[in-house]
Amino acid sequence: MSFKSLGLSEPLLKTIAEQNYTQPYPIQQEAIPAILKGSDVLGIAKTGSGKTAGFVLPILELFQDKPAPKNRTVRALVLVPTRELAVQIGVVFQTFGEKLPRKVKTLAVYGGVSINPQMIALQGVEILVATPGRLIELLSYKALSISETEILVLDEADKMLDLGFADEMKDIFFLLPKKRQSILFSATLGDSVDAINKNLLKNPLRIEIAEEEQNIDQITQTGYFVDPERKGPLLRYLIKTQEMKQVLVFVSATRTADNLVEKLNKNGIQAAAMHSKKSQGARTEALNKFKSGKLTVLVATDLVSRGIDIQFLPYVINFELPRSPKDYVHRIGRTGRAEASGEAISLICPEDVHHFKIIQKKMGKRVTMNESYDLNLQGY
Structure with missing residues (x-):
């Protein structure tokens, strides 16, 4: 037609x-x-x-x-x-x-x-x-x-x-x-x-219009068990030790996004937040910098993230899990596009374990989990 x-x-x-x-x-x-x-x-x-x-x-x-x-x-x-x-x-x-x-x-x-x-x-x-x-x-x-x-x-x-x-x-x-x-x-x-x-x-x-299932086969999924007080240091540890140059971090609340960005910048990782309480100019500037590679980390909430479309985004990190399995798939689907490989990492606190099991069951894929308790996060 x-x-x-x-x-x-x-x-x-x-x-x-x-x-x-x-x-x-x-x-x-x-x-x-x-x-x-x-x-x-x-x-x-x-x-x-x-x-x-x-x-x-x-x-x-x-x-x-x-x-x-x-x-x-x-x-x-x-x-x-x-x-x-x-x-x-x-x-x-x-x-x-x-x-x-x-x-x-x-x-x-x-x-x-x-x-x-x-x-x-x-x-x-x-x-x-x-x-x-x-x-x-x-x-x-x-x-x-x-x-x-x-x-x-x-x-x-x-x-x-x-x-x-x-x-x-x-x-x-x-x-x-x-x-x-x-x-x-x-x-x-x-x-x-x-x-x-x-x-x-x-x-x-x-x-x-029936929604087609998103192909996430190209995405390597891993998770880390972590206590809440070690979550921030673990995020910074992963970014620095894996030398991540472009990573999209998902959070559930605007306050979390701002706090996270402040601590990332204090630790020498260039980061900006993108959420509904930011001005339009600030959001546009952050996205443009992230797309051009001038910004290492973009911290976003689910609502505004729908405007983020980067063909070869290498990393997505779930600092906090979304409410639904469908939102989880949409999040990690920001990476691994156009037949390129991508990596999705989730930070799982004890209270998240049950919910993450439900997400994996609905997704039909098991995520490889790692312990973080033996990692030395001093200085991160």
């Missing part, structure tokens, strides 16, 4: 070809025609399945035949859980819309940065990509109107609910017009997401 067969116009098809998109992903094959027809859509698909272009392309197409809206009236609203995703989707809109006959202004807004430049930039915006908290702030200042919004997109709805945005989302839904097109994408369909689906969508086309 080609993009042309989905009902997209020549200007969009030209840009698609220039971006080296050869054929649509499965979710795009179903979502694009449905959105062009004005149908509501419920898509269950993981990150990286192609869903962003699945709503970006038809929205840009639909707006080509419409006059510019009234001042500060947002025609399409895309709600997302994180700054990274807001920026990413904003760039996709701008990339595909760059050569269209009628220019459609897109803006991404999010917290962690000054609100005033965003308020000024809202002039003439038709497509707004926003995190819920910052959108409510802007609405409270009457910087924009969503009372005539024609299309609502919820991207990664499950993550927004996990982050506690349920109340903000309800407030936003209340301000939207009853007559509109709604599109909901989520990696999973839990009870909370299903409740939004039933209250928000009208006879939606349901698209469910």
Whole structure:
């Protein structure tokens, strides 16, 4: 199937070809025609399945035949859980819309940065990509109107609910017009997401893309039994003795990330943290330095790590285990890509042993475990 067969116009098809998109992903094959027809859509698909272009392309197409809206009236609203995703989707809109006959202004807004430049930039915006908290702030200042919004997109709805945005989302839904097109994408369909689906969508086309199992055969997995007070020294010991030049370290909390980075830097290991409480500029700078090899260690939480895509990352270390086996596989899958080998190391405290056994059982692989108690960590 080609993009042309989905009902997209020549200007969009030209840009698609220039971006080296050869054929649509499965979710795009179903979502694009449905959105062009004005149908509501419920898509269950993981990150990286192609869903962003699945709503970006038809929205840009639909707006080509419409006059510019009234001042500060947002025609399409895309709600997302994180700054990274807001920026990413904003760039996709701008990339595909760059050569269209009628220019459609897109803006991404999010917290962690000054609100005033965003308020000024809202002039003439038709497509707004926003995190819920910052959108409510802007609405409270009457910087924009969503009372005539024609299309609502919820991207990664499950993550927004996990982050506690349920109340903000309800407030936003209340301000939207009853007559509109709604599109909901989520990696999973839990009870909370299903409740939004039933209250928000009208006879939606349901698209469910089965998640392919991630191939982790290229990854060497090892673990170390360690007491909590020796965890930090063990991490530094491994980085230094194995001469690691680029290692992604996963933690569960932002406070842990900051503390870890402080101690790594004090011990001569260049490190930076990447988490939701860092400014957008700090996160972008840290990621760029890490990718270019100017930074040895990037300490990240699961939420923001989805924006980290490095083809030949040699090491991943689980300083703390994730809650689910699926998240564990996603974490270690950051290494061992493109047929390259990679190594994943987990630091296991006594209270983690049972949970790690469950992860291994679900994964279907046994991890080689090492004792760390005989290691001399003095000075690390």
